[in-house]
Amino acid sequence: MKNIIKKIKPLYFILNKIRHFKIEIIFTNIHYFICLVLKKPYFGKKYGANIQSKKEREILRRLVKQVQNLKENIKCLEIGSWAGCSAVTIAETIKKSGKGGMLYCIDVWRGTDENIKITKGKVSASAIFNLFKHNVKYSGVENYIIPIQMTSDEFAEKEKDTQFDFIYIDGDHKYTQAKKDFINYFNILEIGGIMCGDDLDYFSDQIDENLAKENREKDFVTDKEGRTYHAGVTLAVKDVWNNKVGMRHSIWSIQKTKDGWIPYNYSS
Ligand SMILES: C[S@@+](CC[C@H](N)C(=O)[O-])C[C@H]1O[C@@H](n2cnc3c(N)ncnc32)[C@H](O)[C@@H]1O
Structure with missing residues (x-):
């Protein structure tokens, strides 16, 4: 009898896992379709539409209000807008303030390696762009968002003579592109304006820099302590900002001054 139980136990465990996993997928899909049919915004698990945490959204609101x-x-x-989670957060802050404003969302809507991993590469760019538009519309912020489907390089070149008051960078997290984006977009940030970006999981002095350098052109890396982080962002923050940035919940931020920039001070 003991032997039979011993054999059945792992099988039961595996079957249970499969059952939970399948139930979760079913519920995720039901939730998604209900939102589409009832014309409600969808920021659930499907397609990683819920990519931003509540705390990150709070930080974004705070930075926008500061400007x-x-x-x-x-x-x-x-x-980098993906399904619109951060875009809707920013646009809602603008709308609620009653002070006017506009958010330009630049994305190729193809996804980063991280997005592709979440969606297992099974989702088309048009499906994500449609979900983005759905979320914007049914969050009631359509009049505050202008989506522009192009690369960050193309937009920076096209708008090199324009100035923005608030810039949030959450596009390509690999070193070369992240660094380029930080520099290009700082050039079109107004003096007094705030620039911030996502996925600064650790500063360079908190990680093994050699490992980070070897993996800086990957979306993320896992070290031997099991910590997964975006090496490209960590190294670009070091090389462009000399680590002189404010940081909360993996969002880094700076404020442009006449002479350069200062880290955004969260306690002010
Ligand atoms: C992490 S997701 C953005 C998530 C979004 N900010 C949110 O919180 O919901 C990154 C996005 O950046 C976009 N992206 C990656 N490289 C880009 C580039 N060079 N130019 C424009 N968009 C890019 C991807 O298509 C993807 O939608």
């Missing part, structure tokens, strides 16, 4: 304290009708820019 709004300085002026009305702010011009905001987001590099």
Whole structure:
């Protein structure tokens, strides 16, 4: 009898896992389709539409409000919008303030390696762009967002003479592109404006820099302590900002000054 139980136990464990996994997939899909049919925004697990945490969204709201304290009708820019989670957060902040403003969302809507991993590469760019538009529309912020389907390089070149008050960078996290984006977009940030970016999981002095350098052109790396982080972002923050940035919940931020920049001070 003991032997039979011994044999059945792992089988039961595996079957249970499969059952939970399948049930989760079924519920995720039901939730998604209900939102589409009922015309509600969808920021659930499907397609990793819920990619931003509640705490990250709080930080974004706070940074946008900070810029709004300085002026009305702010011009905001987001590099990397995916299904619209952060874009809707920024646009809702603009809308609620009643002070006017606009958010330009720049994305190729192809996804980073991380997005492709979440979706297992089984989702087309048009499906994500459609979900983005759905979320924007049914969150009631359509009048505050202008989506622009192009690469960050193309937009930076096209708008090199424009100035923005708030810039959020959450596009390609690999070193070369992240560094390029930081530099290009700092050039079109207004003095007094705030620039911030996602996925600074650790500063360079908290990680093994050699491992990070070897993997800087990958979306993320896992070290021997089991920590997964975006090596490209960590190294670009070091090389461009000399680690002189504010950081909360993996969002780094700076404020442009006449002479350069200062780390955004969260306690102010
Ligand atoms: C991590 S997702 C953005 C998530 C989004 N900010 C949110 O919180 O919901 C990264 C996005 O950047 C876009 N992207 C990657 N490289 C890009 C590039 N060079 N130019 C424009 N968009 C890019 C991808 O298509 C993807 O949608």
